[in-house]
Amino acid sequence: MLALEKVHTHYGPIEALKGVSLNVEKGEIVTLIGANGAGKSTLLMTVCGDPRASSGTITWKNEDITQTETAKIMRSGLAVVPEGRRVFSAMTVEENLAMGGFFNNTNYDERMEHVLELFPRLKERFSQRAGTMSGGEQQMLAIGRALMSNPELLILDEPSLGLAPIIINQIFEIIEMLRGEGTTIFLVEQNANQALRLADRGYVLEHGKIVLEDTGQNLLVNEDVRKAYLGG
């Protein structure tokens, strides 16, 4: 469904992705693991066209989107929960969710209801300003906002960062639930252990290059992966 072919991405003179090829198939949970600065966020954002790939091709649902403008890509069934959440802090929970469903008005009410079912906390905080909510609540809001567009592929960049274990478990449960509903998931996680257990497949990214690709199970028991990312 999503395929990257020899994708390079630059920030000025810095080459953050050095020829990445990978694919995500419909209904899968695919995870990307790698050290800080390996280029995980860059990879996810390059799929969204922000930053744009400097060479290579990105194909989404059989269409080349390498040069497509970001807003248009994001209207074609993709949604992202970016690093750092990026909720609109001066706006209420309701307004943030409404922003997520901005361009897709069909079944708006149903989707709103669905998101509030997934995150009852957001319902309680419906008219609270996002900026005054706790980190975990903001993370739920960022996920809820992404779900408001009813995406086929949900891209998540470290959804558990900085959260208490109990909230992390909740977030993983929700990811699993979304998979059950048929949403495809492309996930970057610091918490590689938990991510690999959940994932169908995983890729290991090192210095902007994919160095390993396997099923989640195999990566979990892989000696090198254990040493480098799972704490031995």
Add this chain to the structure above:
Amino acid sequence: MSDSIYYFIQQIANGLTIGSTYALIAIGYTMVYGIIGMINFAHGEVYMIGTYISFIVLAGLTMLGFDNVFIMVGLAMMVSIMIASAYGFTIEKVAYKPLRSSKRLIALISAIGMSIFLQNYIRLAQGSRDIAMPSLIQGGFLLGDPDGSHILISYMQVIIIVTTIICMAGLTLFISRSRMGRACRASAQDIGMTNLLGINSNNVIATTFIIGASLAAVAGTLLGMYYGVVNPYVGFIAGLKAFTAAVLGGIGSIPGAMLGGLLLGVSESLTAGYFTAEYKDVVAFSLLILILLFMPQGILGKPEVEKI
């Protein structure tokens, strides 16, 4: 009531009148800054063009024999809004959009260039002398003794204040309730994120330019009728005043622009009333320098966030 109180109230009323129009123009500066982080220095020129358009329409309607002033002013304002919006929209597309990813200073130079270009273009098209217009709306409310101390609020002043209130209420509703208004607020905080939600930021930016230009056109029609003259240079001074108002209130903040406009108008009119009218403009610019030095975030603004 004593003389001096009548006099004071009169100055306040005059100040609120002028201040309202500053506030209308200031919205254009503050909204554009809020979203793309640049000062649209050509905004004063859009106001000036709006004033010319309404003068031309009013003159045309008078020649055609119209005599209902409300219809005339309404039509003039509408045509002025439409043409000024077209200018605002085009200025953004031609002078700013191609530079969006370049350094701030480059866009700023482009804005100043656009301002000079528009001023000279109108100077060539309309001549550089004042064009006067007979006042269409005369008379007013008189409070107190007509032969002694009194306050005179002209109908034109009332129209200016009421129209401003209507525009500001409309704008507030638009920003707080409408879909596009919400997108504007979201973009002011994180335009990249609105893009990632599938919202075309070009449309949001174009909308802010159109709103700013429309309100400048309303101000142009009103202030043009109030003063009764226009020349190609009115945009420079009005633009600077409105910019001061926007900075005073806190650039990027819409309520701030409203407040800043009124405060500046009242300060100017008190200066003119109690010292000398010559110092009126000095007030605005001294105020601008003082705020920039000591309170750059303005009254209602947030602490400066570096915009890219």
